[in-house]
Amino acid sequence: xxxxxxxxxxRRPAARPIEGQELALxxxxxxxxxxxxxxxxxxLTGSNLQAILFNVAPIALIGIGMTAVIVxxxxxxxxxxxxxxxxxxxxxxxxxxxxxAPLAVLVAVALGVCLGAINGGxxxxxxxxxxxxxxxTLNVFxxxxxxxxxxxxxxxxxxxxxxxxxxxxxxxxxxxxxxxLAVLLGAAxxxxxxSWPTGRHLYAVGGDVRAARLAxxxxxxxxxxxxxxxxxxxxxAGCVLIGSGGLVSQNAGEGLELQVIAAVVIGGTSIxxxxxxxxxxxxxxxxxxxxxxxxxxxxxxxxxxPLFVGVFILVAVGADLVRARRRKAR
Amino acid sequence: xxxxxxxTNARERARLAHLVEYLxxxxxxxLAVLLVVVxxxxxxxxxxxxxxxxxxxxxxxxxxxxxxxxCLLALAELLVIVSGRGGIDLSVGAIVSxxxxxxxxxxxxxxxxxxxxxxxxxxxxxxxxxxxxxxAYLRFPPLIxxxxxxxxxxxxxxVSNDRAPISTEPVQRLSALTRPxxxxxxxxxxxxxxxxxxxxxxxxxxxxxxxxxRKLYAVGTNDVAAxxxxxxxxxxxxxxxxGAGLLAGVVAVVTVAQFASARPDAGxxxxxxxxxxxxIAVLGGxxxxxxxxxxxxxxxxALLVTWLNAGLLLAFEGSEGSQYQLLALGVVxxxxxxxxxxxxxxxx
Numbered sequence: 001x002x003x004x005x006x007x008x009x010x011r012r013p014a015a016r017p018i019e020g021q022e023l024a025l026x027x028x029x030x031x032x033x034x035x036x037x038x039x040x041x042x043x044l045t046g047s048n049l050q051a052i053l054f055n056v057a058p059i060a061l062i063g064i065g066m067t068a069v070i071v072x073x074x075x076x077x078x079x080x081x082x083x084x085x086x087x088x089x090x091x092x093x094x095x096x097x098x099x100x101a102p103l104a105v106l107v108a109v110a111l112g113v114c115l116g117a118i119n120g121g122x123x124x125x126x127x128x129x130x131x132x133x134x135x136x137t138l139n140v141f142x143x144x145x146x147x148x149x150x151x152x153x154x155x156x157x158x159x160x161x162x163x164x165x166x167x168x169x170x171x172x173x174x175x176x177x178x179x180x181l182a183v184l185l186g187a188a189x190x191x192x193x194x195s196w197p198t199g200r201h202l203y204a205v206g207g208d209v210r211a212a213r214l215a216x217x218x219x220x221x222x223x224x225x226x227x228x229x230x231x232x233x234x235x236x237a238g239c240v241l242i243g244s245g246g247l248v249s250q251n252a253g254e255g256l257e258l259q260v261i262a263a264v265v266i267g268g269t270s271i272x273x274x275x276x277x278x279x280x281x282x283x284x285x286x287x288x289x290x291x292x293x294x295x296x297x298x299x300x301x302x303x304x305x306p307l308f309v310g311v312f313i314l315v316a317v318g319a320d321l322v323r324a325r326r327r328k329a330r
Numbered sequence: 331x332x333x334x335x336x337x338t339n340a341r342e343r344a345r346l347a348h349l350v351e352y353l354x355x356x357x358x359x360x361l362a363v364l365l366v367v368v369x370x371x372x373x374x375x376x377x378x379x380x381x382x383x384x385x386x387x388x389x390x391x392x393x394x395x396x397x398x399x400x401c402l403l404a405l406a407e408l409l410v411i412v413s414g415r416g417g418i419d420l421s422v423g424a425i426v427s428x429x430x431x432x433x434x435x436x437x438x439x440x441x442x443x444x445x446x447x448x449x450x451x452x453x454x455x456x457x458x459x460x461x462x463x464x465x466a467y468l469r470f471p472p473l474i475x476x477x478x479x480x481x482x483x484x485x486x487x488x489v490s491n492d493r494a495p496i497s498t499e500p501v502q503r504l505s506a507l508t509r510p511x512x513x514x515x516x517x518x519x520x521x522x523x524x525x526x527x528x529x530x531x532x533x534x535x536x537x538x539x540x541x542x543x544r545k546l547y548a549v550g551t552n553d554v555a556a557x558x559x560x561x562x563x564x565x566x567x568x569x570x571x572x573g574a575g576l577l578a579g580v581v582a583v584v585t586v587a588q589f590a591s592a593r594p595d596a597g598x599x600x601x602x603x604x605x606x607x608x609x610i611a612v613l614g615g616x617x618x619x620x621x622x623x624x625x626x627x628x629x630x631x632a633l634l635v636t637w638l639n640a641g642l643l644l645a646f647e648g649s650e651g652s653q654y655q656l657l658a659l660g661v662v663x664x665x666x667x668x669x670x671x672x673x674x675x676x677x678x
Contacts, residue, residue, distance in 0.1 A: 075473070128667040129618045131418070131473070135605055136667070139660035146653045258477060271471045272416075303488035310481030314464070317474050 021268030021320060025283040032290055040297045048293065050176060054166045056289035057178035058083075058237035062260045063267075063281040064182070064189045065116075065230030070264055071193070072226050073206040073273025074123060074130035079234050079260060081141035082115045083253035086238030088145050091154045091248040094161070101160050109235035115141060116231020120224035138257070149250050157245040165243025178240040183282070185233070190278040202226060206273025262309050263288050266316040287312060354673035357615030361630035368634065372641040381644040391516040393640035395508070395588070398519070398526045399426075399581045401632035403607035404614065405533050406574035408628050410472070411611055412537075413570035414550035414620025420476040421461060422578045423604040424483035426597030429453040429582035431487050434496035434592025437504065450586075451579040457483060458575015462568035480604070487594045497591035507587040521584055529580060534625045536573075546570060551621030609659055610635055613666040617674070631666075635659065 037044035062079050069076050090108045093099045099107070115137070122133040162169040164178050172180060193199040204212040205222050213219050242248060267284030269276025291308045295301075353360045372385040383389065403422050410419045432453040436446035457479070464475040507524075510517035537543040549556045549566045556563050581603070586592045597603040614631035616623030638658055643651035 122664065126664075126668055127671050128664065132612055132618060132663065132667045135609060136660040136663040138605070139609075139656040139663070143653050143656040143660065146656070151649060258480070261477065262481070265474055265477075271474050301489055301492070303485050303493065305485070306481035307485035307489075310478040310485070313474060313478040313481070314470070317470055317478075318468070321469060 020323065021316070022277065022280045022283060024319065025267065025280065025287060025316075029283065029287055029290065032287075032294070036290075036294050036297070043294065043297055046174065048297070050171070050174070051166070052286075052289045052293045053179040054170070054176040055292065056285045057176060057182045058240050058256070059259050059263050059288065060179070060182040060186065060282050060285040061233045061237045061240065062230065062256070063263045063285050064186050064278055065226070065233040066260050066264050067267070067269055067276055067278050067281045068189070068193065068202055068226040069130070069230055070261075070269050070271060071202050071206045071273060071276050072223055073209075074223065074226065075261070075271070076119060076134045076227060076230050077131065077257045077261070078115075078119060078134040078137040078141055079230065080253040080256035081138045081145060082112065082231065082234045083238050083241065083256055084145035084250075085115060085141050085148070086111050086235050087242055087248050087252050088148045088154060090161075090238060091157045091242055092148070094242070094245075095154065095157050099160070101163065104161060105164075105236070105239050108239050109232050112231040112233070112235025112238070113228050114231070115234070116228040117224065119231070120227030123227060124220040124223040145252075146250060153250055154248040155246075157242060157248060159243075159245040161239050161242050162244050164240045165245070167244040170243065178243075181236070185236075186278050186282050193278060198222070198225075203274055206275075208274075259288060259309075262313055266312050268316065268320055270320065271317075284316075351677055354669065355677050357627040358624065358630045360669075361614070361627065361634050365630065365634045365637065368638050368641065372644070375641075375645060381641075382647060383644050385641055385644055387516055389640065389644075390637060391513075391518045392510065393636055394522050395519040396639070397632055397636040398521055398584050399603065400606060400610060400636060401526060401629060402529055402577050402581045402584075403603055404610040404628045404632050405529070405625065406577040407604075407607045407611040408614070408616050408623050408625065409533075409537075409546070409570045409577075410574045411608075411616050411618060412546055412550045412620055412623045413567045414553055415465075415472070415567075416618075417465070417472050417550070417567070417570070417620055418476065418608065418618075419458075419461060419571065419574050420473065420604050421457070421480040421483055422574060422581075422607060423597030423602035424480045424487065425454050425457045425575055425578035426582045426585060426603055427487035427594055428457060428483045428490070429579045430586045430592045430596050431490045431496070431594055433582055433586050434501055435490075437500050437586075437592075438496050438498045440500065443504070447583055450583050451576060454579020454582060455572055455576045458578065459568065459572045461575065462571030465571060466564040466567035480598075484595070484598045487598075491594060493594060495591045495593040501586065501592060502590040504587040505590040508584070521587070525580060525584060529577065530625070530629060533577075537625055542566070542569065547621055606635075606659065609663045612670070613662055615666075615670065617670060635662070638662075 033044070042048055066076060066079070086108050089111055090104050093107060094104055119134055119137055122128055123130050126133070159165065159167070159169070164170055164181070166176065170177050193202060201212065201217045201222050204215065204217050205219050209219060241252070263285040264276070264281045265271060265284070266287055267276065267280025267282070269280060288309055291312070292305050295305045295308070353363070372381070375381055376385045406422055407419060410417045429450050433446055433450035436449050437443060441449075461476055461479055464470045464479070465472045508519055508521050511520050511523070537546065545556070545561050545566045548559065548561060549563050553563045582596075585596050589596070610631045611623070611628055612618065613635070614623065614628035616628065639655045642654045642658060645651060646654060
């Protein structure tokens with residue numbers, strides 16, 4: 001009898017559609033939105049919410065891939081530089097060659113996949129620690145981007161990708177298309193990581209590589225997949241950031257990697273691997289976006305935003321640590 | 331082939347294998363060889379008139395200016411990474427910014443310079459200790475804890491003076507600290523002797539000749555075994571992060587003096603100071619798993635990167651040189667990490 005009860009209890013967390021950290025995040029978000037709605041006249045307006053959702057989209061898109069990478073106990077700090085490569089190539093193609101939008105997106109994703117494959121290949125086959133690999137490619141990708149920039153920022157980019165941008169063309173039913181895309185892909189990835197065998201293998205690799213290998217998981221293939229997926233999403237995020245066109249500057253994407261990692265970690269994904277969901281990452285990205293917008297609307301200096309992001313990271317990870325200790329004690 | 335010939339062949343091959351093993355396991359020696367290669371290579375380029383300015387001793391001496399922050403922060407990463415459990419410190423650049431602002435405020439407020447320096451070092455130590463408490467006692471993963479404090483410190487530095495640098499007259503006078511001095515006809519930046527060398531010796535003594543150093547490596551190699559050997563694992567790690575903060579405080583003094591201005595984004599602009607520091611530590615043979623790494627290796631790596639960068643600046647016109655520095659850093663990092671993996675697998 002006790003064993004049956006024990007088994008049921010052990011199985012329940014896996015069957016829950018939403019976990020403690022995500023619920024808490026949702027609560028924080030609701031409270032924050034309520035307070036900000038009362039404190040300012042402008043927060044709960046359509047245009048502000050549209051702006052928040054649009055700004056969140058690139059972070060959420062890359063965050064989907066980054067969640068997979070971090071779940072395998074890896075990390076990818078090169079995404080900011082990779083975004084710069086994608087942006088400069090696509091912006092020049094659109095402006096100088098007049099590439100149509102679908103082809104531009106295709107090129108961006110293909111380029112992202114190539115960059116991701118370099119990371120994944122070095123991690124899986126070179127057996128180098130992911131943080132070292134991606135620190136190195138962070139530099140190399142930035143070099144490639146700067147070479148293609150050729151000393152000048154790209155100006156006068158036409159709005160070929162406007163349907164993904166932040167302007168009026170980039171909305172469906174009043175919601176930013178880029179954000180809808182992120183939600184759609186996020187939902188697909190959430191389902192994949194939750195229910196598909198190969199998706200579960202990502203957790204197995206992050207939990208214990210040797211055990212996973214002995215259990216027949218194709219560890220290298222899973223690792224390469226995670227980094228390549230991140231690369232593909234970097235391509236999409238690059239398209240979103242070019243969006244309505246205009247100007248692509250040489251410092252494009254600088255610091256983006258830390259924002260994405262912050263969103264993933266705030267969403268409850270364990271940096272040690274083996275635990276975390278895409279849903280949490282989406283909520284984490286939304287929280288970062290909300291804080292950024294709130295600081296501006298409250299008239300505080302925008303440099304305060306990172307302070308709040310830092311505090312949120314500490315609180316989120318601290319809460320997770322406390323729960324992990326409780327799990328162990330039980 | 332006679333029997334005698336084959337034995338000499340075998341002996342030679344064994345000697346070669348020994349040499350390869352020596353080069354792969356003694357990182358400082360390998361880097362010294364690489365350094366010679368770099369120097370000769372640029373000398374050849376200069377002889378072929380490919381460089382925009384001569385790559386001579388005077389140029390190399392003045393290039394040492396950028397060695398100081400690079401080397402000190404790489405030593406900070408050495409302490410932290412060797413302490414194990416995924417040890418890393420992303421926040422050193424932000425500490426440089428924030429401690430530098432504290433230094434700037436004190437100097438601009440008319441405090442005597444030595445006292446202001448003490449405040450700056452104390453600020454760095456305190457900020458490092460915060461990292462240490464988070465990782466060692468509250469058991470946050472170091473990558474996350476220092477990512478969070480990176481955000482927090484850099485934000486505080488920016489807000490502290492409303493984004494503006496402090497460059498009033500007393501701060502400008504600090505540049506005397508980094509004025510070059512004449513060494514046998516070469517103009518070497520003063521702080522190479524007054525700050526870098528003493529710090530290098532001090533860190534070497536702590537790591538190699540003190541009980542704390544032995545504890546640090548023990549904790550980094552296997553913290554469970556260290557616990558059973560009655561070491562206070564948390565305290566050793568706290569000290570490592572605090573020491574890293576102290577070194578970042580030293581870099582803050584140097585940076586403020588060098589630019590004659592306390593800039594709120596001194597350590598975080600662009601890719602920041604932390605990423606190059608970690609790169610150099612790894613290049614110097616520090617294993618990211620902890621417990622492995624030497625002061626000599628890190629110092630050689632910093633010197634190699636400094637002189638390589640200085641050469642690249644001459645090899646290309648305009649801003650191209652600084653772009654190729656990024657490529658060189660990335661390639662060298664992957665190369666050295668591959669080397670670490672191979673040598674660990676072959677020679678354990």
